[in-house]
Amino acid sequence: MNGPDAGNELAALKRKLADAVELADEWTRTGHKVRTRCARDLFRxxxxxxxxxxxxxxxxxxxxxxxxxxxxxxxxxxxxxGELWFEPGYDWDRLVDLPARILYLPADEAADR
Incomplete structure (x- = not known):
C-alpha cells in the first residue's frame, strides 16, 4: 500500500475490520468458530x-x-x-485469484515479540 490511495485503502480496511470484529462477538456466542477466527486474524x-x-x-x-x-x-x-482459504463471514473455502498481497503472516507476529 503505497501512494496517495494508501490512506483511503487502509481506512476502508479498518471500516470493514470494525464490522467483522463487531460480528465476532455474536459469532462466538452462536458457535461460528471459523468466522470468529477470521475476524481476529483481520484485527491482527x-x-x-x-x-x-x-x-x-x-x-x-x-x-x-x-x-x-x-x-x-x-x-x-x-x-x-489448513490448506484451504476462507473469506471472513463465509463457511466455505475459496479459490484464490492471483496475484495476491500478503497482509499478515503468522511468522511476522512471532518476529515482533
Whole structure:
C-alpha cells in the first residue's frame, strides 16, 4: 500500500475490520468458530504496519502457513485455514485469484515479540 490511495485503502480496511470484529462477538456466542477466527486474524492485520508482499504463483501460495491473510486479485480478503482459504463471514473455502498481497503472516507476529 503505497501512494496517495494508501490512506483511503487502509481506512476502508479498518471500516470493514470494525464490522467483522463487531460480528465476532455474536459469532462466538452462536458457535461460528471459523468466522470468529477470521475476524481476529483481520484485527491482527490492521495492527501491523508491515508492507504487503505479493504472491504470484500457486507454489508460493501453497507454501504460506495457516492463518496467513491475503488480498487476492479480486480485492477479497482471505484467511488460510489448513490448506484451504476462507473469506471472513463465509463457511466455505475459496479459490484464490492471483496475484495476491500478503497482509499478515503468522511468522511476522512471532518476529515482533
Amino acid at each position: 492485520v490492521l495492527k501491523s504496519d508491515a508492507s504487503p508482499r505479493t504472491v504470484r504463483t500457486a507454489d508460493e501460495l501453497d507454501a504460506l502457513p495457516a492463518d496467513t491473510v491475503i488480498r487476492n486479485r479480486l480485492d477479497e480478503i482471505l484467511v488460510k485455514s
